[in-house]
Amino acid sequence: MLPQRSSRWFSPAWPTRLARPASAAAQLSSRHRLLLARATRQEVLGLYRRIFRLARKWQAASGQMEDTIKEKQYILNEARTLFQKNKNLTDADLIKQCIDECTARIEIGLHYQIPYPRPIHLPPMGLTPLQGRGLRSQEKLRKLSKPVYLKSHDEIS
Numbered sequence: 222m223l224p225q226r227s228s229r230w231f232s233p234a235w236p237t238r239l240a241r242p243a244s245a246a247a248q249l250s251s252r253h254r255l256l257l258a259r260a261t262r263q264e265v266l267g268l269y270r271r272i273f274r275l276a277r278k279w280q281a282a283s284g285q286m287e288d289t290i291k292e293k294q295y296i297l298n299e300a301r302t303l304f305q306k307n308k309n310l311t312d313a314d315l316i317k318q319c320i321d322e323c324t325a326r327i328e329i330g331l332h333y334q335i336p337y338p339r340p341i342h343l344p345p346m347g348l349t350p351l352q353g354r355g356l357r358s359q360e361k362l363r364k365l366s367k368p369v370y371l372k373s374h375d376e377i378s
Contacts, residue, residue: 261313261320265316268320268323268324269300269304271327272296272323272327273297273300275327276296276300279292279296279336281334282334282335292336295337296330299336303319303323303373307319322373
């Protein structure tokens, strides 16, 4: 017959499962962070190189040499500014958002053949308020409705 389970029977002195020592868990998490940092660093540097290669091969949709030079310069300046601004980020979620924004801007620029971010057009009070909320809720809704490729555009411009 099995003994009845009581709080005294399952005390911390009698482990219910195998536990790793705290130092091993700390080492695992630091290794995981290091691998994640290396992968993120490689991804960011790959995006940086991709942008510079894109700028080197860029041709303006108008076909004018002056427009091409201006657009190439804009691509290079925008990339340098944004990467310098975000170089000290350590939060993995913020880094992922920046990587997603960069990828989206590259894809949109290639698709539409314009290097500038496509603006969104929302009238100032165009979003409907929920149950009589004021201007603060409108500003919050506008901020939430901003596409991923425009998150950093207003901060720099």
